[in-house]
Amino acid sequence: MWKTLFTRLALVLGLVAGGAAQAQATTPDALIQKLSEEVIAAVKADPAIQAGDINKIIALVDTKVMPHVNFQKMTASAVGRHWRSATPEQRERLQAEFKTLLVRTYSGALSEVRDQNVVLRPFRAAPTDTDVVVQTEVRGRGDPIQLDYRLEKVGDTWKIYDVNVLGVWLVQQYRTSFNQEIAQVGIDGLIARLAERNKAAKS
Secondary structure (H helix, E strand, O other): OHHHHHHHHHHHHHHHHOOOOOOOOOOHHHHHHHHHHHHHHHHHOOHHHHOOOHHHHHHHHHHHHHHHEOHHHHHHHHHHHHHHHOOHHHHHHHHHHHHHHHHHHHHHHHHHOOOOEEEEOOOOOOOOOOEEEEEEEEEOOOOOEEEEEEEEEEOOEEEEEEEEEOOEEHHHHHHHHHHHHHHHHHHHHHHHHHHHHHHHHHO
């Protein structure tokens, strides 16, 4: 139970931290530090988000998160090898339903943010690296939560495309379940099931 809650919290922090500020940082670790601090401050200052207002959370994700996350790569990684055989329409629908699933599944975790702060662990990367992992800990009540970000450099901008919480890369977790469903019902079947889950969560 506690692991599920922390996983939800960490993913939300990971996604939102990917795009909560417009300012660019020169290094990925500085970017994560700055954005994490701003996100936690924003959540603490907004009672509606703390109360789980789904419309405000979706608006936050749409305006500040998605422009700064490589969500196509995130979705493609979650779908795995089947992404190559998906049509452009199927890819578009997969991204839309996957985004809705993530936002709705983890929206409640934002209400858990109270006295947490993010501490960066030593960052090791060469200045020429374009794909890096930034390791952090979320500290507050209870034991620290391991929260790592995988980022890639696109032009002059760093973008998050995966999050590791408590030793598990979350996109990889989705890839396992998505591949099982595609094997059973195909890509269109996976899209339909995601749509059903999202519709049920909305009601």
